[in-house]
Amino acid sequence: MIIGVPAETKSGETRVALAPAGVHELVARGHRVVVESGAGRRAGIADDAMVAAGAQVGTAGEAWACDLVLKVKEPQPEEHALLRDNVLFTFLHLAAGPALADALRTAGTTALSYDTVQLEDGTLPLLAPMSEIAGRLAVLAGAHHLLSPAGGRGVLLGGAPGVPGARVVVLGAGVAGSHAVAQAAGLGADVTALDVSLNALRRLDERFGGRVRTVASTAHAVAEEVRSADLVIGAVLVPGRRAPRVLTRAMIETMPRGSVLVDIAVDQGGCIEGAVPTTHADPVRPLAGSLLYSVANMPAAVGVTATRALTNATLPYVLALADGVEAALDGDAALRRGVNVRDGRIVHPEVAAALGERAGSA
Template sequence: MRIGVPKELKNRETRVALTPAGAKALAAAGHEVVVERGAGAGAFLPDREYVDAGAIIGTARQAWDADLVLKVKEPEPQEFGLLRDQTLFTFLHLAANPELAHALVAAGTTAISYDTVQLDDGSLPLLIPMSVIAGRLSIVEGAHFLLSACGGRGVLLGGAPGVAGARVVVIGGGVAGASALAQAIALGADAVVADIGDARLVRLAATHAGRVRTVPSRPEVIAQEVARADLVIGAVLVPGAQAPKVVTRAMAEAMRPGSVLVDIAIDQGGCFEFSRPTSHDDPVFRVGDSLVYCVANMPGAVGATATAALTAATGPYVAALAAGVKQAIAADAALARGVNVAAGTVTHPAVRAALASR
């Protein structure tokens, strides 16, 4: 099979969908691997390492002219014309991107999204490593924008002798939220976590005994906690669907001046009423007197780490798809759940419902 790896076009996206080690394994299995020139540069993986691994270095068009195309982020509009009846394996987030969904349908592409590959227990094996990274980064970025020089409240996350740490409210106790919570606690913040699941709150309370306060995720509770927060992390996920809006504009406007909100769910439309995608070059905007961070490719800030984590998870699925797409999907229920578009139609139920409601 011919496998293509285009260079990512999203703002400051430094990840790459295949490492030289992955290219070597595919080449050894008899596949032809075409990597766009410079695709791995952001993760400090130079072209020569891909050549040494048996890959071909080519143009964007040559990388897209493949039976199986591997990416990290969804195709940008300028790439829509390169889509055809091939298989695309990447993060798609189609519930928040109807234009891309229409382009994939029109091109006859079989589109498999990392974030909807789902095991029988409901876990998302290809999303987990990026959720962990995004959760940790949300605290790093939140702490940064709390600095006075960045327009924040001038509050140090971990406080100082005799001075309490910043109050951090994490909404959503899944993988990303739990990672953000652990990072906030490790840095000495006064941490609160909200979730709709009692069992999840019990588990988080036990994990961080005495170091976290747990509250139910109800509108009146969220409003109270957000009003008192220095930093709010939105980490609510419904696989394949648009994220529910859990923080309203009125809640944000009631926060103290210089407070910060970080929306990890922005790829799925965001879980704040006022969220809109931002970039690493222009990461924040103001709502009231608060700063809002909505970068849609947060792990791109740590391309070397994120590439290693992502490709370790995707590698076995890539190998199976390279051996035969139809057979791989038929043999693996988790991979079959990852199919969002096939044969000119949107096939994933949650994605289809989300697009129908727009």
């Protein structure tokens, strides 16, 4: 099989979908790999390293024309014309991207999304490493924007001797949320986590020995907790669907002026009312007296780290697809759940529901 790796075009994106180690594994199995020139540069991977591992360097068109195309982020509007009836493996976020869904159907692409590859226990093995990084980055971004020069209310996340740390509220105790909790608690903040899952809250309580407050999430509880928060991190996810709005503008209006909001779920539509995707070049928008950070590709801020973390997780699935798409899908239920579009139809039930459609058969 011929595997293509285009350069990412989303604003501020620095990751690449395949590292030299993956190139080496694919070539050793008899496959051919075409990497767009410069695709790995912002992740610290030169074309020479890709070539040394066995790749050919080509153009964007050549990479997109391959049997299996690997990307990190969803195809941007200017890339829709490059879509075709091959296999695409990337983050798609179709619940918030109906135009892309239409483009994939029209092109006849078999499109698999990293964030809907799901194991029997409900875990998301390809989303998890990026969620871990995003959760940690959310705290760092929030801490920065709380500083007065950044427009925040002038609160130091970890406080000072005799002065308590910032009050941080994390909405969601999944992978991203739990990593945000750990980062904030580790830096000395006063942390409260909310989730609808009591089991998730139990895990946090056991992990932190009561040092982190846990609260069962309801609209009333969210409103009460954010009222005095310096930093609120939204980390709510429903695989395949738009993120539910759990923080409303009315709630935000009760928060201290200069407080900071971070919406990790913005690429799935956002869990904070008023959130729109922003970029690393211009990450923050004012919202009801607060600052909202809603960058849609947060891990791109650490492209070297994030590329390694992502490709470590995706490579086994890439190898399986390269050895035979049908056999890979037949033999792995988790990978089969990753199929979002096939034969011109939306086939993932949650994605179809989010787009107001009925899922076809995969």
